[in-house]
Amino acid sequence: GIQVEQSPPDLILQEGANSTLRCNFSDSVNNLQWFHQNPWGQLINLFYIPSGTKQNGRLSATTVATERYSLLYISSSQTTDSGVYFCAVTTSGTYKYIFGTGTRLKVLA
Amino acid sequence: GAGVSQTPSNKVTEKGKYVELRCDPISGHTALYWYRQSLGQGPEFLIYFQGTGAADDSGLPNDRFFAVRPEGSVSTLKIQRTERGDSAVYLCASSLTAGVGEQFFGPGTRLTVL
Numbered sequence: 001g002i003q004v005e006q007s008p009p010d011l012i013l014q015e016g017a018n019s020t021l022r023c024n025f026s027d028s029v030n031n032l033q034w035f036h037q038n039p040w041g042q043l044i045n046l047f048y049i050p051s052g053t054k055q056n057g058r059l060s061a062t063t064v065a066t067e068r069y070s071l072l073y074i075s076s077s078q079t080t081d082s083g084v085y086f087c088a089v090t091t092s093g094t095y096k097y098i099f100g101t102g103t104r105l106k107v108l109a
Numbered sequence: 110g111a112g113v114s115q116t117p118s119n120k121v122t123e124k125g126k127y128v129e130l131r132c133d134p135i136s137g138h139t140a141l142y143w144y145r146q147s148l149g150q151g152p153e154f155l156i157y158f159q160g161t162g163a164a165d166d167s168g169l170p171n172d173r174f175f176a177v178r179p180e181g182s183v184s185t186l187k188i189q190r191t192e193r194g195d196s197a198v199y200l201c202a203s204s205l206t207a208g209v210g211e212q213f214f215g216p217g218t219r220l221t222v223l
Binding site: 097 | 140142144151152153154157164165167168198200202207208209210211212213214216217219
Protein backbone atom coordinates (compact mmCIF):
# COMPACT_ATOMS: atom_id res chain seq x y z
CA GLY A 1 0.00 0.00 0.00
CA ILE A 2 0.89 3.65 -0.17
CA GLN A 3 3.51 4.99 2.24
CA VAL A 4 3.16 8.48 3.68
CA GLU A 5 6.21 9.89 5.38
CA GLN A 6 6.43 13.23 7.14
CA SER A 7 9.45 15.23 8.15
CA PRO A 8 10.75 16.34 10.47
CA PRO A 9 9.26 14.03 13.11
CA ASP A 10 9.82 16.62 15.83
CA LEU A 11 10.28 20.37 15.71
CA ILE A 12 10.85 22.95 18.43
CA LEU A 13 10.51 26.61 17.52
CA GLN A 14 10.72 29.91 19.27
CA GLU A 15 7.56 31.98 18.98
CA GLY A 16 7.67 34.08 15.82
CA ALA A 17 9.79 31.65 13.82
CA ASN A 18 8.81 30.17 10.47
CA SER A 19 8.80 26.48 9.54
CA THR A 20 8.19 24.07 6.68
CA LEU A 21 6.69 20.62 7.18
CA ARG A 22 6.94 18.04 4.44
CA CYS A 23 4.78 15.09 3.42
CA ASN A 24 6.06 12.55 0.89
CA PHE A 25 3.81 9.86 -0.55
CA SER A 26 4.77 6.83 -2.58
CA ASP A 27 1.88 6.69 -5.06
CA SER A 28 -0.51 9.02 -6.85
CA VAL A 29 -3.29 10.42 -4.68
CA ASN A 30 -6.85 11.59 -5.20
CA ASN A 31 -7.31 13.56 -2.00
CA LEU A 32 -4.87 15.16 0.41
CA GLN A 33 -5.56 17.00 3.63
CA TRP A 34 -3.41 18.63 6.29
CA PHE A 35 -4.62 18.44 9.88
CA HIS A 36 -3.52 19.94 13.17
CA GLN A 37 -4.18 17.71 16.17
CA ASN A 38 -4.29 19.96 19.17
CA PRO A 39 -3.21 18.88 22.67
CA TRP A 40 -6.81 17.86 23.44
CA GLY A 41 -6.78 15.43 20.53
CA GLN A 42 -9.11 17.26 18.17
CA LEU A 43 -8.18 16.98 14.48
CA ILE A 44 -8.58 20.39 12.91
CA ASN A 45 -8.79 20.74 9.14
CA LEU A 46 -6.11 23.05 7.80
CA PHE A 47 -6.15 22.45 4.05
CA TYR A 48 -7.76 20.22 1.48
CA ILE A 49 -5.09 20.34 -1.20
CA PRO A 50 -4.71 17.45 -3.66
CA SER A 51 -2.79 19.84 -5.93
CA GLY A 52 -1.79 23.47 -6.15
CA THR A 53 -1.24 26.13 -3.52
CA LYS A 54 -3.52 27.58 -0.87
CA GLN A 55 -3.08 30.15 1.86
CA ASN A 56 -5.02 30.82 5.03
CA GLY A 57 -3.62 33.53 7.24
CA ARG A 58 -0.20 32.50 8.59
CA LEU A 59 -0.49 29.06 7.01
CA SER A 60 -0.03 28.03 3.44
CA ALA A 61 0.34 24.71 1.64
CA THR A 62 1.58 23.45 -1.68
CA THR A 63 1.09 20.03 -3.23
CA VAL A 64 3.13 18.90 -6.24
CA ALA A 65 1.22 15.77 -7.12
CA THR A 66 3.49 14.78 -10.01
CA GLU A 67 6.46 14.71 -7.64
CA ARG A 68 4.47 13.14 -4.80
CA TYR A 69 4.95 15.63 -2.02
CA SER A 70 3.16 18.36 -0.13
CA LEU A 71 4.51 21.16 2.04
CA LEU A 72 2.90 23.05 4.89
CA TYR A 73 4.34 26.45 5.76
CA ILE A 74 3.79 28.06 9.13
CA SER A 75 4.88 31.67 9.47
CA SER A 76 5.22 33.74 12.64
CA SER A 77 4.51 30.70 14.80
CA GLN A 78 2.50 31.04 17.99
CA THR A 79 2.31 28.81 21.06
CA THR A 80 -1.18 27.78 19.98
CA ASP A 81 0.37 26.18 16.88
CA SER A 82 1.81 23.46 19.11
CA GLY A 83 0.55 19.95 18.53
CA VAL A 84 0.90 17.26 15.90
CA TYR A 85 0.51 17.94 12.20
CA PHE A 86 -0.70 15.14 9.96
CA CYS A 87 -1.06 14.87 6.25
CA ALA A 88 -3.49 12.25 4.99
CA VAL A 89 -4.12 10.92 1.50
CA THR A 90 -6.47 8.69 -0.41
CA THR A 91 -5.46 6.73 -3.49
CA SER A 92 -7.38 5.84 -6.61
CA GLY A 93 -10.37 3.60 -5.96
CA THR A 94 -10.34 4.05 -2.19
CA TYR A 95 -11.96 6.64 0.04
CA LYS A 96 -10.18 5.94 3.30
CA TYR A 97 -7.49 8.33 4.42
CA ILE A 98 -4.01 6.98 5.04
CA PHE A 99 -2.33 9.20 7.59
CA GLY A 100 1.31 10.16 7.60
CA THR A 101 3.72 9.62 10.45
CA GLY A 102 3.10 13.13 11.81
CA THR A 103 5.25 16.08 12.83
CA ARG A 104 5.17 17.02 16.51
CA LEU A 105 5.59 20.79 16.85
CA LYS A 106 6.30 22.65 20.04
CA VAL A 107 6.38 26.45 19.97
CA LEU A 108 8.08 28.09 22.93
CA ALA A 109 7.05 31.48 24.28
CA GLY B 110 -25.30 20.20 14.46
CA ALA B 111 -22.40 22.33 13.30
CA GLY B 112 -19.81 19.59 13.50
CA VAL B 113 -19.35 15.87 13.98
CA SER B 114 -20.24 14.79 17.50
CA GLN B 115 -19.31 11.60 19.32
CA THR B 116 -20.57 10.08 22.52
CA PRO B 117 -19.40 9.20 25.04
CA SER B 118 -16.22 11.25 25.18
CA ASN B 119 -14.68 8.70 27.52
CA LYS B 120 -15.56 5.09 28.14
CA VAL B 121 -13.92 2.81 30.68
CA THR B 122 -14.87 -0.84 30.57
CA GLU B 123 -13.62 -4.19 31.77
CA LYS B 124 -12.07 -6.84 29.59
CA GLY B 125 -14.73 -9.02 28.03
CA LYS B 126 -17.52 -6.44 28.12
CA TYR B 127 -19.50 -5.06 25.16
CA VAL B 128 -19.35 -1.38 24.22
CA GLU B 129 -21.12 0.91 21.77
CA LEU B 130 -19.70 4.17 20.49
CA ARG B 131 -21.93 6.68 18.73
CA CYS B 132 -21.23 9.17 15.96
CA ASP B 133 -23.48 11.99 14.70
CA PRO B 134 -22.16 13.29 11.36
CA ILE B 135 -22.56 16.76 9.94
CA SER B 136 -26.10 17.18 8.67
CA GLY B 137 -26.35 16.37 4.98
CA HIS B 138 -23.10 14.39 4.82
CA THR B 139 -23.74 11.03 3.19
CA ALA B 140 -20.32 9.48 3.88
CA LEU B 141 -19.23 8.49 7.38
CA TYR B 142 -15.88 7.03 8.43
CA TRP B 143 -14.51 5.39 11.57
CA TYR B 144 -10.82 5.52 12.49
CA ARG B 145 -8.83 4.36 15.51
CA GLN B 146 -5.86 6.19 16.97
CA SER B 147 -3.46 4.52 19.36
CA LEU B 148 -1.12 6.54 21.53
CA GLY B 149 1.63 8.18 19.52
CA GLN B 150 0.26 7.02 16.18
CA GLY B 151 -1.76 8.53 13.40
CA PRO B 152 -5.39 7.53 12.92
CA GLU B 153 -6.00 4.23 11.14
CA PHE B 154 -9.05 3.51 9.02
CA LEU B 155 -11.64 1.02 10.25
CA ILE B 156 -14.78 1.30 8.09
CA TYR B 157 -16.75 3.73 6.00
CA PHE B 158 -20.39 4.09 4.99
CA GLN B 159 -21.91 5.69 1.95
CA GLY B 160 -25.52 6.11 3.03
CA THR B 161 -26.67 3.12 5.01
CA GLY B 162 -24.31 0.55 3.57
CA ALA B 163 -20.78 -0.29 4.69
CA ALA B 164 -18.83 0.39 1.51
CA ASP B 165 -15.44 -0.65 2.87
CA ASP B 166 -14.87 -2.49 6.15
CA SER B 167 -11.35 -3.64 5.35
CA GLY B 168 -9.87 -1.90 8.39
CA LEU B 169 -11.91 -3.70 11.03
CA PRO B 170 -9.33 -5.74 12.95
CA ASN B 171 -11.51 -8.81 13.58
CA ASP B 172 -15.10 -9.96 13.88
CA ARG B 173 -15.49 -8.51 17.37
CA PHE B 174 -15.88 -5.13 15.69
CA PHE B 175 -19.07 -4.17 13.89
CA ALA B 176 -20.64 -0.89 12.81
CA VAL B 177 -24.09 0.12 11.63
CA ARG B 178 -25.75 3.17 10.14
CA PRO B 179 -29.37 2.09 9.77
CA GLU B 180 -30.88 5.40 8.62
CA GLY B 181 -27.91 6.87 6.83
CA SER B 182 -27.13 9.40 9.53
CA VAL B 183 -26.06 8.33 13.03
CA SER B 184 -23.61 5.44 13.22
CA THR B 185 -22.73 3.09 16.06
CA LEU B 186 -19.46 1.20 16.37
CA LYS B 187 -19.91 -1.95 18.41
CA ILE B 188 -17.11 -3.90 20.05
CA GLN B 189 -17.80 -7.30 21.58
CA ARG B 190 -15.67 -9.09 24.18
CA THR B 191 -13.36 -6.12 24.56
CA GLU B 192 -9.65 -6.70 25.02
CA ARG B 193 -7.00 -4.45 26.56
CA GLY B 194 -5.52 -3.96 23.09
CA ASP B 195 -8.75 -2.26 22.00
CA SER B 196 -7.87 0.73 24.18
CA ALA B 197 -7.52 3.72 21.87
CA VAL B 198 -9.26 6.87 20.72
CA TYR B 199 -12.02 6.08 18.23
CA LEU B 200 -12.56 8.88 15.75
CA CYS B 201 -15.49 9.45 13.46
CA ALA B 202 -15.45 11.63 10.35
CA SER B 203 -17.96 12.63 7.71
CA SER B 204 -17.84 14.10 4.22
CA LEU B 205 -20.42 15.38 1.78
CA THR B 206 -20.01 12.23 -0.27
CA ALA B 207 -17.45 9.46 -0.36
CA GLY B 208 -14.12 10.22 -1.94
CA VAL B 209 -14.74 13.86 -2.74
CA GLY B 210 -13.57 16.80 -0.69
CA GLU B 211 -12.72 17.13 2.94
CA GLN B 212 -13.38 14.75 5.78
CA PHE B 213 -14.36 16.47 9.03
CA PHE B 214 -13.49 14.74 12.30
CA GLY B 215 -15.29 14.53 15.60
CA PRO B 216 -13.59 14.90 19.00
CA GLY B 217 -13.28 11.14 19.45
CA THR B 218 -14.19 8.63 22.13
CA ARG B 219 -11.35 7.53 24.37
CA LEU B 220 -11.89 3.85 25.17
CA THR B 221 -10.01 2.27 28.05
CA VAL B 222 -10.29 -1.46 28.61
CA LEU B 223 -9.11 -2.53 32.06
